[in-house]
Amino acid sequence: DVKVTQSSRYLVKRTGEKVFLECVQDMDHENMFWYRQDPGLGLRLIYFSYDVKMKEKGDIPEGYSVSREKKERFSLILESASTNQTSMYLCASSTENYGYTFGSGTRLTVV
Amino acid sequence: AQTVTQSQPEMSVQEAETVTLSCTYDTSESDYYLFWYKQPPSRQMILVIRQEAYKQQNATENRFSVNFQKAAKSFSLKISDSQLGDAAMYFCAYRRRYSGNTPLVFGKGTRLSVIA
Numbered sequence A: 001d002v003k004v005t006q007s008s009r010y011l012v013k014r015t016g017e018k019v020f021l022e023c024v025q026d027m028d029h030e031n032m033f034w035y036r037q038d039p040g041l042g043l044r045l046i047y048f049s050y051d052v053k054m055k056e057k058g059d060i061p062e063g064y065s066v067s068r069e070k071k072e073r074f075s076l077i078l079e080s081a082s083t084n085q086t087s088m089y090l091c092a093s094s095t096e097n098y099g100y101t102f103g104s105g106t107r108l109t110v111v
Numbered sequence B: 001a002q003t004v005t006q007s008q009p010e011m012s013v014q015e016a017e018t019v020t021l022s023c024t025y026d027t028s029e030s031d032y033y034l035f036w037y038k039q040p041p042s043r044q045m046i047l048v049i050r051q052e053a054y055k056q057q058n059a060t061e062n063r064f065s066v067n068f069q070k071a072a073k074s075f076s077l078k079i080s081d082s083q084l085g086d087a088a089m090y091f092c093a094y095r096r097r098y099s100g101n102t103p104l105v106f107g108k109g110t111r112l113s114v115i116a
Helices: none
Strands: A004-006 A010-013 A019-021 A023-025 A031-036 A042-051 A065-069 A073-078 A087-094 A104-109 B003-005 B010-014 B019-021 B024-026 B032-039 B048-054 B064-069 B076-077 B087-097 B110-115
Touching: A004 A087, A010 A019, A019 A104, A023 A031, A023 A087, A031 A065, A042 A065, A042 A073, A073 B003, A104 B019, B003 B087, B010 B019, B019 B110, B024 B076, B032 B064, B032 B076, B048 B064, B048 B076, B076 B087
Parallel strands: A010 A104, B010 B110
Antiparallel strands: A004 A023, A019 A073, A023 A073, A031 A042, A031 A087, A065 A073, A087 A104, B003 B024, B019 B076, B032 B048, B032 B087, B064 B076, B087 B110
């Protein structure tokens, strides 16, 4: 069964901490994506990557960075966590002309 | 830029009844894909159904079917014989065909409740 795995389902971090959210896929997909999901706002794209070491900004990249050193792994980094980054974070992967396969999400709370 | 609009933030349906969720989109492209995703309370987003714009026939997957009206840029999801397990957030999404790595464009979602 193909999978996108997010390393944590729940995280609680302190304001100012550096936070790493990890995502791994086993489908050899070229494309990987990070979204945040907030009530009433739907899914908003933070960053995406279409190849190793390549990245593109999405709609809300401020306060975030990403890393893709290997094809299967795409990391989202909060350089200095703030309370307004409390959210659900979803990772997804895809091939060129199909839909996404999603991970199960990480609920991040910044206190 | 492409946009996807789901005009019903919340809907409810009686168990065993039929419900239709609405989705409209805006694009100048002629060849694209449309999707419906389901996100149950457990949070794993899963693909429900996929439609290729160049195909006239509406996609169906068991109790789920779509009404794809290309000229009207409408893509509604019909759920027949609704079950308690259908309760979830439903997201409509668009992707241009042959777009390489272009991300999906999502609507804001419709929360569906199923009443026993």
